[in-house]
Amino acid sequence: MITLWQAHFSFTMIIFLLLPSFGLNKAARIVLLIALLAASFIPLNGLSLAAYLRSHIDDLAITTLVFMVWGCLRKLGFLQPAQQSATTVLIIFAAMALVLYPATLGLTYLDPYRLGFSPRPMLIVVALLTIGLFYQRSYLAVVMLASATLAFIVGIKPSHNYWDYLVDPLLGLYCCVALLALAVRWTYGWLSTLSAQ
Incomplete structure (x- = not known):
């Protein structure tokens, strides 16, 4: 249901x-x-x-749902843009996707997906990351990670793998493309500044 x-x-x-x-x-x-x-x-x-x-x-992963709720609230005008928090989210979940999906496609010998079935070390790493992000005031990333962990503990999704709560291909692809676009925009701005000097 x-x-x-x-x-x-x-x-x-x-x-x-x-x-x-x-x-x-x-x-x-x-x-x-x-x-x-x-x-x-x-x-x-x-x-x-x-x-x-x-x-x-x-x-979709719980993190993706939280990210989309945040996007909808911004689009509806209930939340103000938070560029730094959004960039942090892009970096974290692009990194997760780059760790997970090349391995699941058989491009590496490592199998990080298997760790999600007995995720105690992953839970500790994510908890430490969440605490660090809280002190850096990256509240969107904190809510995303905390929601995914809580949903995994409760068992909301049919999957018993922690990775399925943390990231999915849609979120990973979006974060990678958005980061690439930010890098291109930053590079273009930097080159424009150099040429103007």
């Missing part, structure tokens, strides 16, 4: 975040979000649109 609701919320937030704002005010954007949630129940070939999307992207 939880996975079905997760699919509907995932569908709603992904579409909402991909759509432009259309110059709508806050109330109209809230109505749009509710309309997208209702649209997620529309059947297509015997499956709801949300279930159809889920069949392509699978269940």
